[in-house]
Amino acid sequence: MDELKDKNGLTEKEFLARYSDKGYDKPSVTADILVLGSNSDFSGFRILLVKRGGHPFLGSWALPGGFVRKDETAYQAAARELSEETGLQNVYLEQIYAFTNPRRDPRTRVMSIAYLALVCGFEDVAGSDDAADAAWFDMTVNESGIRIFSTERGVEIFYGIERGIFQNGKIRYENWVAKSSGGEKLAFDHIEIVIESLLKLKSNFYNSDLAFNMIGDFFTLPDLQSLYELVLGKKLYKTNFRAMVADKIQATGEKRKSMTSGKMSAEYVYDSSSRAMGAETSSE
Amino acid sequence: MDELKDKNGLTEKEFLARYSDKGYDKPSVTADILVLGSNSDFSGFRILLVKRGGHPFLGSWALPGGFVRKDETAYQAAARELSEETGLQNVYLEQIYAFTNPRRDPRTRVMSIAYLALVCGFEDVAGSDDAADAAWFDMTVNESGIRIFSTERGVEIFYGIERGIFQNGKIRYENWVAKSSGGEKLAFDHIEIVIESLLKLKSNFYNSDLAFNMIGDFFTLPDLQSLYELVLGKKLYKTNFRAMVADKIQATGEKRKSMTSGKMSAEYVYDSSSRAMGAETSSE
């Protein structure tokens, strides 16, 4: 095997020793992360943004992220950035999409491998140590658009949503396109990462256990249902919802107050054992 | 806005004029494509492989693909490579996953953005013009493993499949790991691209119109069902299958022979108009 020689008469070992990739146009690659949780009463999302301290998009808010280093995978880079920004570890982290538009960064060519991190947003997560400024923002999503805001910082970002159609092979697809109507914007194409992540989350949410990454270890069914309704963007019927989650959870026997109302409800924990597996996610 | 100055007193325009990314470690990025179709009687897949004419993996078979050029997106690179290799245009093409292991290529760091192309495999597609050698291979997939072979070329590649478990956040997932037990192998980590693509295709196939990219414009229901059964890896009941596809197709009134049997069946075409849309796919 190793004795195979190429057209220059070189073995693989010899070839590799002489190999140089200087002169090729290479892109930079970043891992950017949408850190997504819910607010305390599950009425909206919370996402982590960092304020850009340098050009380009100086002063704009952006998703946390950074260059993928020499000896790490994109996944490791995302996990590292997440840990640096929030101190969070062992968080659900999933690759969403690689954004490769040659002009998405005005400096030079930078591809972004986007990740979605699911966190329990209302458990207050430590701020960052790294960026110029970092903060949790509230985010609400509905048919008209995506609103990202922080009353603390006095920041309000809004993108309207338009439906587009594109053709892929013989099939036509509908997709969302975010349009800013002036005002503050997210840096780069980060709004697209937000949209793709939300779509992917929504489409996988009901038939998965993803919700349990966004809620505390001990929770009530009214709260869990509110979380599902937030992500899915629609009301669910209590009975049906409870039948659906029945085999994912276990009652502790305790009672606790829901975040969404003042009344005591039965307390549950996630029961990972009884779950049928088989989700389609990449390891790496 | 453009008058914002950074800590060095530079405007964005000034900053960009001076920006240099020399000295950073950048990866190379390729777009690699699993070109997937079925054989003529829908009993197995066909995939397009190219034989490597240089190191590394000299002489091994690999997925077609190539470096993403300076001014194109990864999607455009995949479409270009596909067109160069097969002459196919307007083919269904979907980003699957970005593979970023730092040691996946022995030359230097090369990330691969993997795409899945769905084609009508049994309509014989023109061979390549580019690589050392290119050929359609048969591929069968079952619980025990993935077999890729070409009797014409006398090539037989087999990977056993083992189930692994990994944890992501609070959730445990099952995944597939391909193990070669000697013999010929696919170059690089391309077997992982095959696996991820098949998993993603399988999970989206039933509730989408993807099948119509893998079958001719005019088809019979027995054939369409065979295709679904091939991708899903299980038998379907005729009645249920027909109820499911009823609103996706339209009878032409003609009759034609199925590929799978000698009897005449009613002929149908894909009816894209009546489809509810809303698939979750990225545009770019």
Place this chain on the structure above:
DNA sequence: ATAATAGTGTCTATCAGACATTATCTG
């Protein structure tokens, strides 16, 4: 006491799983 919410029961519509039957065509 009142209003709101927790928790449960039940009816319906849909759809996949599963067989059975009839009609038709090929060899």
Place this chain on the structure above:
DNA sequence: CAGATAATGTCTGATAGACACTATTAT
């Protein structure tokens, strides 16, 4: 004619949609 396959009918079971009702508790 015989065996296979196309096409259709129908029963069942699981689950989401929908609504009603009772029990409990915060204010």
